[in-house]
Amino acid sequence: MSELHCALAEYLNLRRSLGYKLRRSEKLLQQFIDFFLATGAPAITTQHALTWACQPEDGCNNWWAYRLSAVRGFTNYLHATDPTVEVPPPDLLPWRPHRAIPYLYRDEEIIALIKAAGALSSPLRVATYQSLIGLLAVTGMRVGEAINLDLHDFDARNGTLIIRNAKFNKMREIPLHPTTVASLKRYLARRNRMANAEETSALFISPSGSRLLYCNVQWTFQRAVRQAGLVSRTTHCRPRIHDMRHAFAVNTMLEAYRDGSNTQQRLTLLSTYLGHVSPASTYWYLSAAPELLAKAAERLEHLHGEQT
Known part of the structure; x- marks a missing residue:
């Protein structure tokens, strides 16, 4: 095992002691180390990191940015004891936020x-x-x-x-x-x-x-x-297994609106049930459901009517 592989093991142990899982990062960093060692270069440079990160050539920018971010964390750790190791700047491959539209199963x-x-x-x-x-x-x-x-x-x-x-x-x-x-x-x-x-x-x-x-x-x-026979509803809305979670969250809140329950209380319970850090993390699961937004608007209109 090379010194870099030993350093990677120490880096992963340190990060995991802080609560990170890093399963995908471990696999990627093993690949990066193999790539770098094959070059025969004396020290990791930003160009090494960038060349490796931009693979495959037909990959999307976010995937390249993710790969580079994994290397950035590791090189930052190495740089603390070896100044010859270059740390890629964070704006080299900027991350472009994008989330798939949830496929809400019936x-x-x-x-x-x-x-x-x-x-x-x-x-x-x-x-x-x-x-x-x-x-x-x-x-x-x-x-x-x-x-x-x-x-x-x-x-x-x-x-x-x-x-x-x-x-x-x-x-x-x-x-x-x-x-x-x-x-x-x-x-x-x-x-x-x-x-x-x-x-x-x-x-x-x-x-x-x-x-x-x-x-x-x-x-x-x-x-x-x-x-x-399920098909994509749009190019950005296709049936994924993770969308079972979205559908569950939306249906839970729809039931709360239909039976007249306290929706804020139900949202707090739902957030806990789903294992979210806070209710704010649950809002994304609900924002893409037109039926749910319509129910919320109906209740708001009803409340407004009672107050006038």
């Missing part, structure tokens, strides 16, 4: 996705992905949170799930509807019949008995999307 589309998962290659994959899609739809969990669940995180007696090591290393307990508890119990009965089921503590497993991989979940979900 109930019938969720059902279609679950049915589409029934066409997967093995009974366990069918059970796993039908349960996973259903759980994401009714809890708004992040995909990574769901595939990181262990068996002991599910409390069937009390009807709860514990989310551990979530974003910002937060942990939370979420209550489940009785039908969700029953569905998970049925899945576990199917899971535990696998010969290699005891080899992993993961709640959701693959036919090989291992924990699900994020990339495989993404690929399988997109296959279900095609099988279910």
